[in-house]
Amino acid sequence: MSSLGPAFLGLLETRPQHGYDLKRAYDEHFATKSPLAYGQVYATLSRLLKNGLVEVAATETGSGPERKRYAVTDAGVTDVEQWLGRPESPEPYLQSTLYTKVVLALLTGRPAEEILDVQRAEHLQQMRALTRRKADGDLGDQLICDHALFHLEADLRWLDLTAARLDELSGEVRDR
Amino acid sequence: MTRPTPSTDPATPEQRTPLLAAYGLRKSFGLTQALSTASLSMEEGEIVALMGPSGSGKSTFLHCLAGVVRPDAGRVDYAGTDLARAPDARLSALRRTEFGFLFQFGQLVPELSCLENVALPLRLNGRRRRTAEREAARLMERLDVGDVARKRPGECSGGQGQRVAAARALVTRPRVIFADEPTGSLDSLNGEKVLRLLTDTARESGASVLLVTHEPRVAAYSDREVVVRDGRTPEIGGGR
Numbered sequence: 001m002s003s004l005g006p007a008f009l010g011l012l013e014t015r016p017q018h019g020y021d022l023k024r025a026y027d028e029h030f031a032t033k034s035p036l037a038y039g040q041v042y043a044t045l046s047r048l049l050k051n052g053l054v055e056v057a058a059t060e061t062g063s064g065p066e067r068k069r070y071a072v073t074d075a076g077v078t079d080v081e082q083w084l085g086r087p088e089s090p091e092p093y094l095q096s097t098l099y100t101k102v103v104l105a106l107l108t109g110r111p112a113e114e115i116l117d118v119q120r121a122e123h124l125q126q127m128r129a130l131t132r133r134k135a136d137g138d139l140g141d142q143l144i145c146d147h148a149l150f151h152l153e154a155d156l157r158w159l160d161l162t163a164a165r166l167d168e169l170s171g172e173v174r175d176r
Numbered sequence: 177m178t179r180p181t182p183s184t185d186p187a188t189p190e191q192r193t194p195l196l197a198a199y200g201l202r203k204s205f206g207l208t209q210a211l212s213t214a215s216l217s218m219e220e221g222e223i224v225a226l227m228g229p230s231g232s233g234k235s236t237f238l239h240c241l242a243g244v245v246r247p248d249a250g251r252v253d254y255a256g257t258d259l260a261r262a263p264d265a266r267l268s269a270l271r272r273t274e275f276g277f278l279f280q281f282g283q284l285v286p287e288l289s290c291l292e293n294v295a296l297p298l299r300l301n302g303r304r305r306r307t308a309e310r311e312a313a314r315l316m317e318r319l320d321v322g323d324v325a326r327k328r329p330g331e332c333s334g335g336q337g338q339r340v341a342a343a344r345a346l347v348t349r350p351r352v353i354f355a356d357e358p359t360g361s362l363d364s365l366n367g368e369k370v371l372r373l374l375t376d377t378a379r380e381s382g383a384s385v386l387l388v389t390h391e392p393r394v395a396a397y398s399d400r401e402v403v404v405r406d407g408r409t410p411e412i413g414g415g416r
Binding site for chain 2: 127128131153
């Protein structure tokens with residue numbers, strides 16, 4: 001489930017806001033790659049409106065287009081509270097593409113070790129970029145990067161473990 | 177009209193002389209072969225991570241590159257000297273003046289204050305106490321351990337101790353820093369602080385760093401990695 005809806009509800013819980021302010025607040029706190037598109041902001045708000053999780057607190061008409069100020073409803077507060085309390089399901093990655101690649105390489109007599117090496121280099125490259133970004137970022141940025149870094153590191157541990165057991169795996173794959 | 181662009185063809189790279197390069201190193205300890213064909217080339221100012229599982233030979237490789245251990249075969253070129261064949265006196269001089277060392281456990285002298293520890297390599301090089309300690313204090317401030325200058329290593333936390341050791345490795349303004357699992361004994365937060373300060377300070381001074389580690393998050397502070405497996409590395413050009 002996307003975290004955009006609950007994030008909007010939580011931000012609106014701090015105070016009622018216009019769509020534009022909401023987007024800005026979201027970008028400031030959570031945007032990791034690129035800022036939110038306005039289309040996404042208004043699509044999310046209209047879904048929350050339809051579900052009764054937010055309401056229009058005020059409509060301002062001025063020289064430009066009319067601006068709506070949104071507020072979270074009681075149902076919205078309950079919704080965000082439930083979302084916060086619900087654990088995310090840990091992704092098990094049981095049949096990863098990489099595993100498939102390694103087994104296919106072994107089955108077809110291609111060098112599986114090279115696949116692991118290439119992947120290791122790619123992962124490390126990504127980790128370097130995140131490490132550099134961390135150095136320039138604030139604490140929020142650092143924590144977001146750390147989360148990604150620890151996940152990449154877990155993949156790398158798997159790559160190393162698999163590399164160390166390729167001969168064994170190769171035997172098993174051929175015997176099947 | 178299109179302007180000719182510089183060639184980026186990997187087959188015709190800009191020929192630069194590496195600062196430190198090893199070709200086909202072999203080293204055995206008794207019946208155990210630690211290195212079979214290990215090669216590596218480092219540019220001035222480059223930070224290279226030497227990775228590989230425990231027992232892969234990466235620490236032996238580092239010791240050979242630093243002139244601490246002599247390989248049974250192969251060549252180690254450093255600024256025109258083959259470290260595999262250089263006389264002991266030349267190797268000791270290099271280790272004192274042009275190389276810096278940082279290990280998993282700081283190996284600080286427990287009887288000396290942290291400031292005296294950091295100043296020690298300069299004192300061994302004949303610098304006066306006052307100038308040596310002034311330089312040591314400056315570097316300790318840079319590594320955020322200025323406040324433990326008068327303490328002994330035993331009175332410091334693990335992270336502080338490693339930063340003191342990093343300051344000692346950097347104090348002679350070495351051209352190459354050899355760091356063997358420098359954060360192996362620290363938690364994530366302290367380990368990162370040591371790495372960030374070590375690599376930042378090395379980059380500021382233009383020093384190269386050879387970073388031995390099996391941890392990807394540590395290797396991510398390098399410019400590139402070389403993987404050692406069963407005493408072997410991928411081949412590089414230039415060996416004879």
